[in-house]
Amino acid sequence: MLIFPPFVKEAFSSFPPLGIAQLAAYILSRNPQIKLKIIDFTVSNFTVERLRQELDAFEPEVLGISVLTLNAPFGILAAKIARQHDPGIMIVIGGVHATMLPEECLEDCDIVVRGEGEETFWEILQEHPLDSIDGISFKRNGHIVHNKDRAFISNLDELPFPAHHLFEVEKYECFPGWGIIGSRGCPYNCIFCSSPVMWKRRLRLRNPKSIVREIEYLHKRFGVSEIMLFDDTINITQKRAVDICDEIVSRRLHKSVSFACQMRANAPLVSSDLFVKMKEANFSRIEFGIESGSQRVLDSIQKSLTVEEARRAVRLAKDAGIPIVKCFFLIGSWNETFIDVLQTWHFILSTPIYPVFSICTPFPGTRLYDMSVKRGYVRGRLDWSVLNQNTAVARTNRMSRIEILFLWAISFLLFEVLLILTRGQSLMKAFEAVVHNLRVRFGLVRLRAEIKKHAV
Numbered sequence: 382m383l384i385f386p387p388f389v390k391e392a393f394s395s396f397p398p399l400g401i402a403q404l405a406a407y408i409l410s411r412n413p414q415i416k417l418k419i420i421d422f423t424v425s426n427f428t429v430e431r432l433r434q435e436l437d438a439f440e441p442e443v444l445g446i447s448v449l450t451l452n453a454p455f456g457i458l459a460a461k462i463a464r465q466h467d468p469g470i471m472i473v474i475g476g477v478h479a480t481m482l483p484e485e486c487l488e489d490c491d492i493v494v495r496g497e498g499e500e501t502f503w504e505i506l507q508e509h510p511l512d513s514i515d516g517i518s519f520k521r522n523g524h525i526v527h528n529k530d531r532a533f534i535s536n537l538d539e540l541p542f543p544a545h546h547l548f549e550v551e552k553y554e555c556f557p558g559w560g561i562i563g564s565r566g567c568p569y570n571c572i573f574c575s576s577p578v579m580w581k582r583r584l585r586l587r588n589p590k591s592i593v594r595e596i597e598y599l600h601k602r603f604g605v606s607e608i609m610l611f612d613d614t615i616n617i618t619q620k621r622a623v624d625i626c627d628e629i630v631s632r633r634l635h636k637s638v639s640f641a642c643q644m645r646a647n648a649p650l651v652s653s654d655l656f657v658k659m660k661e662a663n664f665s666r667i668e669f670g671i672e673s674g675s676q677r678v679l680d681s682i683q684k685s686l687t688v689e690e691a692r693r694a695v696r697l698a699k700d701a702g703i704p705i706v707k708c709f710f711l712i713g714s715w716n717e718t719f720i721d722v723l724q725t726w727h728f729i730l731s732t733p734i735y736p737v738f739s740i741c742t743p744f745p746g747t748r749l750y751d752m753s754v755k756r757g758y759v760r761g762r763l764d765w766s767v768l769n770q771n772t773a774v775a776r777t778n779r780m781s782r783i784e785i786l787f788l789w790a791i792s793f794l795l796f797e798v799l800l801i802l803t804r805g806q807s808l809m810k811a812f813e814a815v816v817h818n819l820r821v822r823f824g825l826v827r828l829r830a831e832i833k834k835h836a837v
Contacts, residue, residue, distance in 0.1 A: 382441035384432075385421045386448065386455035390769035395554035396609065397421060399562050400476070400498075401447045402543035407499040408506065410541045415506070419544070424552040427455065429462055436466050443506060448476040448486070450744050454766035460489040473505060477575055481746030483518040484525055485762070493518040496579065497565075499540065501531055533580075537565065537587045542595050550603050558607035559599050563592040563625070567613035569645075571672075572682050572715065572748040573741055576613060584617060593628040600638055610642040616650045623655060626662035641666035646694035647686055656701030666705040667698055674728030675721035678714050682741075682749075688728065695732045708734045711741040712792055713777055713785035715749060722788050729796055738792045739770040740785055741777075753777075 383405055385398040398421055405417055418439050425431075436444075444463050448456035460472050474486045475494035483493040494501050494517055501516040511519050516531030534540065543562075550556055564587060566580035576582075592610075599605040616622040622644075629635050640662065644651070646669045659667070671691045673679050679686055691708075698706050710725055729736045743750040743759055753759040758775040768774055771789065773782035780788075 382435070382439050382443070383417070383419045383445040383447070384459060385419075385423060386446065386452040386459055387422045387427045388449075388452045388769075389454055389766055390451060390771065394423070396558075396560040396611075397545075397548045397553060398423070398447060399543050399560060399611070401445070402545060402547065403540065403562075404445070404447075404498055404502060405544040405547055406541040408503060409544060411503055417547070419547040421548060422455070423452075424549065424554075429458075432459055432462050433466055436463060436470075441470060443471045443473060445502065446472070446474045446476075446490070448474055448478040450478045450481075450765055451769055453478040453486075454764075457486070457489050464489070471505075473502065475502070477579055478745065480579055481575060481744075483527065487518060487520055487525055491519065495527075496531060497533055499534065533565075533583060533585065535585070537585050538591050542598060545599065545603070555607075555609075557603075557605050558609065559603070559605040560609045560611050561592065561595050561599070562611045563587045563589075563615065564612040568617070569685055570683055571685075572752070573711070573744070575744055575746045577748075578746045586621060589621065589624040589628045592625055593632060593634065596629070596634060596638065597632055600634065606637060607639050607641070610640065612643065614645040614650075615642040616644050616655065619650060619652060619655050623658050626658045626664075629662040635661065635663035639663050639665040641668070643668045643670070644694075645669075645686075646671065646691045648690045648693065651694045651697055653697050653701060656698045656703055660702045664703060666707060667703055668707045668709065669694060671708045671728070672711045673714060673717065673721060674710075674725035675717070678717045678721045681716035682711075682714050691728070692732060695734055699733050706734045707737060708732075709737050709739065710792070712738055712789040713741040713773060713780060715741075715752065715777055716779055717741075717777065718779050719784075719788070722792070726792070726796070736792075736796045738789055738797060740773055740789050742768075742770050742772075742774050 383401045385401055388394070401419055405419055408415055408417060420435060446456045446459055456474060460474065463470055463472055471492070472490040473492045473494060474490045475498045479486045479493045480495045483495060486493050492505060492511070494505075496516055501514060504514045505517070511517065512528070515529055518525060518527045520526070545559070564585060566582065566584040567574075567576045568582050568584050570577050570582060596608050599608070615625065629640070642664065644667050669691065671686070672682060672684055674688055676688050679688065695706050695708070712722065741749070743753040750759065753775050756778060758777065763774065773785040773789070776782050777785070
């Protein structure tokens, strides 16, 4: 049984967790007779009793739990409940959070899979001696053993398509939209991002033909009509993005499917020709991680981007007719002051974008986390059951937690809510944004009570 626990922030993602679907597909490609079940508790109501019922019904020999930092509290709770329910079950935890904090996760599981999981998890299922399995951490005689890292899979095209059919597709808020992953890794080195640690700044790309074949499969099998490409950035290089667009058009998928993606805004990676091609392929939304309108802050967080490059990328996209350009910004970045936030607000008011704000969070494993610990801004183990990306986790070298939270709240109200009224969306949409945000704040009371009730 593979499970994906709920997030501490409700509806943190409306898309399915494709990582465990890829893991499931790999296992079944090696042995189609293995009895395997996926439960995504972001769409299947999570309670302790529900988890116990699922364990009773399926009786798994191995329980795999995939954890990001923002669902780790419920992942740990699931491991505790599974151990109480069946002391003989093998519990394996993987994912970004487990890779960054294997010792912490091993308090409640048998094995931690660090980094890329397909080959590692398969060897665990094959009962290879633990000493021989690269990429795992485990306990022996009360001591933690960290085996050497596993080498990355060099050719992602050798992997089968994720086992999308194991999800309850129509339960997802995004449906008939869906997601796919066309690459792994990112060559950039932003201090707030865990990718440089998880993927070692190595970028591996799937072939554009393979990506579009998966899109075609999703469209024909499930009726998917919107696709989000979850690559860290689709336009490394521009030619690759153009090749994907050409393949979409050649299969005439642009007539029945719309697309969205995340991109870098750096000048060498964007052009008028690229956005014209994306418009032809029916890309209705693109997303840039801009982070700040202050060059000083961008340099402090090692974004490797200039404000003028960001402005140019937005202008080129809009001139080519891309309907929605969404930009993500952080409040509370290292070295950021109120003046820097004002510069971000000016960037938003002077460019035709839809902004999304988050608080810059020192996630475990990032250089920002190490810097925060060194300065004493983060002490001890953080309680992620009450923290999310809209929580001021720690102060910075320039702002207190209260100042960060205040500036994020003002930014959200001024721009994510009120600004949409002037950029083509309705008053109802603005109210929906406010209501959704309030629902997020109050909707997790029951789940957090589950953690406290069953904490051991």
